[in-house]
Amino acid sequence: MQNSGNQKPQKPALRIVRLPRWEIGIYLVLSFGSHLYSFYEVHKISRDYEDDLDSEFELEKGFFIWGFKKDPTDFEWSFWTEWGKRSLLWTLLGHVIISQVTSVVISELRLWFLMAYGMMACLFVLGLKGLVVILLHTLASFTVAQLRRPLLSWLCSLMLLYTLHMSSLEEIQRDWYETENEYYLLLFSLAICSLRYTSFSLEHCWYQSSEKKYKLFLWMLAYLFYYPVFHNGPVISYDEFSKQIQKQQTRVSKMEVYALTLSICRIFLWWWLAESMIHLMYIHAIPSSNTVLDAVESWALGGLALAQVLFFYVKYLVLFGIPNLVVRMDGIEPPRLP
Structure with missing residues (x-):
């Protein structure tokens, strides 16, 4: 039977096929493992050339218990x-x-x-x-x-x-x-x-x-x-x-106190992660030194690129997270964090 002139042929329904869990698990393990290994290579380069980077960029004295120096070049x-x-x-x-x-x-x-x-x-x-x-x-x-x-x-x-x-x-x-x-x-x-x-x-x-x-x-x-x-x-x-700013209700409720406390903990964790990155890996000093950068292998080079992107992200979570927290306490909805 032919379709009438005013009827459009129906499109076939899209079928969403999900990957099996074992395959997703393999991808996660490979991704996480490759990231960790590339970061380890950056850490090794940082330790091997620590004295050279220190003389060139004056690495700061760290304050963590493991005694590593801190990359101050960001x-x-x-x-x-x-x-x-x-x-x-x-x-x-x-x-x-x-x-x-x-x-x-x-x-x-x-x-x-x-x-x-x-x-x-x-x-x-x-x-x-x-x-x-x-x-x-x-x-x-x-x-x-x-x-x-x-x-x-x-x-x-x-x-x-x-x-x-x-x-x-x-x-x-x-x-x-x-x-x-x-x-x-x-x-x-x-x-x-x-x-x-x-x-x-x-x-x-x-x-x-x-x-x-x-x-x-x-x-x-x-x-x-x-x-x-x-x-x-x-x-x-x-x-x-x-x-x-003209809202009458500006006092913080109990639920908001819980949310604000959670936000404070998250900001502290982001700060700790950012500080850990520049203590364990000199991700900004290494690209600034031609001598050290020439000695970097492919895995470490990939780790440098990834670590710099992640540090940029975490840095703004902290720098914008603190004022956002204060703004929320004033009853104002701030822009979303990155």
Whole structure:
């Protein structure tokens, strides 16, 4: 019998065939075993050339019980862990205390207390001149946003971002600080702030607001100086921030305490894994040394590539996991971790 003109022939149903468990098990064993063996080869190269790498890159003294030295050549990890131990973890703890106390005592003023704390923490970490530079960038972006032209706001943000690459301003700002890391912290903070004041300016251009200008500027400061994401992100758009920060329910429930405790344990395990990797395998120093890299065999070379990818992943789980945890305690839904 022929199909009628208005009927379409049905497609045959797709049949999903699952691999047998024994085959999946073989693949897992082969994959896991090859990874472990390649990591072992990287570990052997690291031990064999430890003295050469130490003289070239000044490996740091490790703090684990097995006494291995630590590869410090991943700038980002070394930079943020050093600042974390130095001050950032303590300033984040101060934010948590201020946020939880004000949410119980004076919840209607909580946002402005957080803004004031963020500015004081910025003053403490970056100094008065660093705070003034950030305020000047903010004021310039807010002024241009009043014209309600998205293109002008984008151009303003690009011009402010370009000032970070001007050699004359760079030399002036370097002279404010005793160490390079202090200057770099200002640089990173300004770069992240540029994303936030661009978000605020575009929202202001796209949507009409009945708020007076001084109130809008205060909201911009509250958004910009929200401290958990101030120095390194992750970036939360102004629209999401303004909606979620005004929630009445900000105290942490028992279920949330359990989830937060679990998150703290996970962050600690990720940090421990990252530190173990740069103690057991010098995965960043070896590729930077031509002499050592020429001696690396294929298995070790594959292990280096895989270990660097995994370290990059774990590193951002830690660097973004800590501020994400604090943001969740404030009742805000942060961006998902990688």
